[in-house]
Amino acid sequence: xxxxxxxxxxxxxxxxxxxxxxxxxxxxxxxxxxxxxxxxxxxxxxxxxxxxxxxxxxxxxxxxxxxxxxxxxxxxxxxxxxxxxxxxxxxxxxxxxxxxxxxxxxxxxxxxxxxxxxxxxxxxxxxxxxxxxxxxxxxxxxxxxxxxxxxxxxxxxxxxxxxxxxxxxxxxxxxxxxxxxxxxxxxxxxxxxxxxxxxxxxxxxxxxxxxxxxxxxxxxxxxxxxxxxxxxxxxxxxxxxxxxxxxxxxxxxxxxxxxxxxxxxxxxxxxxxxxxxxxxxxxxxxxxxxxxxxxxxxxxxxxxxxxxxxxxxxxxxxxxxxxxxxxxxxxxxxxxxxxxxxxxxxxxxxxxxxxxxxxxxxxxxxxxxxxxxxx
Amino acid sequence: xxxxxxxxxxxxxxxxxxxxxxxxxxxxxxxxxxxxxxxxxxxxxxxxxxxxxxxxxxxxxxxxxxxxxxxxxxxxxxxxxxxxxxxxxxxxxxxxxxxxxxxxxxxxxxxxxxxxxxxxxxxxxxxxxxxxxxxxxxxxxxxxxxxxxxxxxxxxxxxxxxxxxxxxxxxxxxxxxxxxxxxxxxxxxxxxxxxxxxx
Numbered sequence: 001x002x003x004x005x006x007x008x009x010x011x012x013x014x015x016x017x018x019x020x021x022x023x024x025x026x027x028x029x030x031x032x033x034x035x036x037x038x039x040x041x042x043x044x045x046x047x048x049x050x051x052x053x054x055x056x057x058x059x060x061x062x063x064x065x066x067x068x069x070x071x072x073x074x075x076x077x078x079x080x081x082x083x084x085x086x087x088x089x090x091x092x093x094x095x096x097x098x099x100x101x102x103x104x105x106x107x108x109x110x111x112x113x114x115x116x117x118x119x120x121x122x123x124x125x126x127x128x129x130x131x132x133x134x135x136x137x138x139x140x141x142x143x144x145x146x147x148x149x150x151x152x153x154x155x156x157x158x159x160x161x162x163x164x165x166x167x168x169x170x171x172x173x174x175x176x177x178x179x180x181x182x183x184x185x186x187x188x189x190x191x192x193x194x195x196x197x198x199x200x201x202x203x204x205x206x207x208x209x210x211x212x213x214x215x216x217x218x219x220x221x222x223x224x225x226x227x228x229x230x231x232x233x234x235x236x237x238x239x240x241x242x243x244x245x246x247x248x249x250x251x252x253x254x255x256x257x258x259x260x261x262x263x264x265x266x267x268x269x270x271x272x273x274x275x276x277x278x279x280x281x282x283x284x285x286x287x288x289x290x291x292x293x294x295x296x297x298x299x300x301x302x303x304x305x306x307x308x309x310x311x312x313x314x315x316x317x318x319x320x321x322x323x324x325x326x327x328x329x330x331x332x333x334x335x336x337x338x339x340x341x342x343x344x345x346x347x348x349x350x351x352x353x354x355x356x357x358x359x360x361x362x363x364x365x366x367x368x369x370x371x372x373x374x375x
Numbered sequence: 376x377x378x379x380x381x382x383x384x385x386x387x388x389x390x391x392x393x394x395x396x397x398x399x400x401x402x403x404x405x406x407x408x409x410x411x412x413x414x415x416x417x418x419x420x421x422x423x424x425x426x427x428x429x430x431x432x433x434x435x436x437x438x439x440x441x442x443x444x445x446x447x448x449x450x451x452x453x454x455x456x457x458x459x460x461x462x463x464x465x466x467x468x469x470x471x472x473x474x475x476x477x478x479x480x481x482x483x484x485x486x487x488x489x490x491x492x493x494x495x496x497x498x499x500x501x502x503x504x505x506x507x508x509x510x511x512x513x514x515x516x517x518x519x520x521x522x523x524x525x526x527x528x529x530x531x532x533x534x535x536x537x538x539x540x541x542x543x544x545x546x547x548x549x550x551x552x553x554x555x556x557x558x559x560x561x562x563x564x565x566x567x568x569x570x571x572x573x574x
Binding site for chain 1: 424551
């Protein structure tokens with residue numbers, strides 16, 4: 001069954017909804033009468049966004065200059081072009097073209113950077129030193145990698161078309177082991193030599209489950225049902241435990257302890273990162289919040305303007321040691337967690353994904369990968 | 376325009392008087408209401424379709440759209456940008472859908488498509504289709520409705536829902552796969568029921 005036929009079938013079934021008839025004028029009259037009793041803030045009271053970019057971390061901005069110069073890429077796909085490095089006061093940022101425009105996964109492994117895009121069902125490896133790239137086909141178009149991570153120096157991914165969890169050599173991409181997952185995988189994450197998989201809808205049950213998987217055998221060793229339905233849009237592991245976003249319950253919760261901590265979500269999640277002593281959540285109301293992983297207490301909150309009023313939405317967060325990276329449109333901002341201070345700002349990047357690994361901190365943008373920091 | 380120096384009660388009045396008949400300029404709130412009316416009338420159909428699909432019930436959907444626009448009214452700066460305003464209404468409805476799904480998870484009872492026989496004749500979605508839609512996780516349902524009912528592009532869907540294009544693609548295709556089995560009998564298309572083979 002092709003995706004196109006699926007689309008046609010669903011579109012046809014939903015035609016009555018598309019052809020819905022309604023009385024907009026009548027509805028407006030009804031709304032207008034409600035507005036007569038509803039409050040509207042004074043226009044002059046608009047909350048402005050950039051001035052309170054960082055509440056707890058208010059420190060002067062680091063001015064970053066982007067200087068364009070040339071760089072030579074050793075090898076790569078034929079249609080790749082040389083990408084100039086980004087030079088900042090802190091040093092040169094490596095930047096390599098990828099020709100991947102909608103990045104679904106970005107994973108920094110021992111064998112290189114691995115990227116995938118939903119549209120072309122290709123896994124691409126980029127050498128973090130030279131930018132040379134190689135590509136592997138992993139299925140049919142629009143049946144690509146759902147999620148990927150690294151553990152034990154290997155690349156782990158889950159394919160949409162086969163539903164298989166695969167362990168690949170992180171240099172060649174060759175599949176070393178594979179196993180069919182019992183249910184649909186939402187996401188996976190790793191910490192050291194441990195791997196966790198979140199899935200939903202096993203058999204007739206719509207429940208969300210998190211499996212702890214042995215990377216060497218791909219056998220699940222434990223499983224925890226975290227919700228009776230829904231999905232897990234975010235799953236992240238770090239020294240401060242394994243955390244996920246529970247969409248059905250709209251909460252952030254820790255799942256690697258018997259009595260997991262539960263934190264209600266203030267908004268719709270856009271990013272999740274776990275560090276040594278903090279778990280960081282970004283949401284679409286323009287906030288990035290840091291929580292104590294043992295108590296769930298709010299440690300800090302960064303406000304990037306009120307997104308609903310035209311502010312910005314954080315797109316991704318990542319933690320490397322003491323540094324928190326926040327991708328917002330046009331910037332990757334760096335904060336010292338210990339100092340509660342902003343320490344850097346790389347401008348000119350519209351980041352789709354962030355990844356932290358042994359080759360540093362990398363950002364995937366439309367058509368390129370950029371090394372934000374070295375480890 | 377002059378200010379009257381003294382009112383009828385002997386107190387100064389702030390009421391302006393005009394030497395010439397002029398049209399009173401609209402107040403900020405009036406302009407804001409005009410802008411809201413413009414957004415509402417232009418986008419009501421899409422918002423209602425989306426709300427009905429998200430919430431599974433026309434009456435609930437109509438109320439949700441009204442509630443979302445009341446919330447929009449409390450955010451005047453958004454009204455300067457009709458696209459942003461409409462996207463805000465969509466996201467508000469998504470959040471309502473999420474809350475409703477959470478409540479329903481406790482009840483675990485599928486609500487009838489048209490409670491109490493309320494007129495819903497112009498929405499010929501069968502109970503099966505509604506149930507299948509409602510069984511989708513919130514984000515998947517929102518993506519399906521935007522892509523296949525409102526005909527939004529992947530980019531427009533991503534912008535409206537504040538998610539990446541990659542997420543739109545993966546959520547939409549997961550939703551399509553999830554919809555295959557429950558909708559197979561509804562379409563009468565043999566192929567829809569088939570699982571992918573040979574992949």
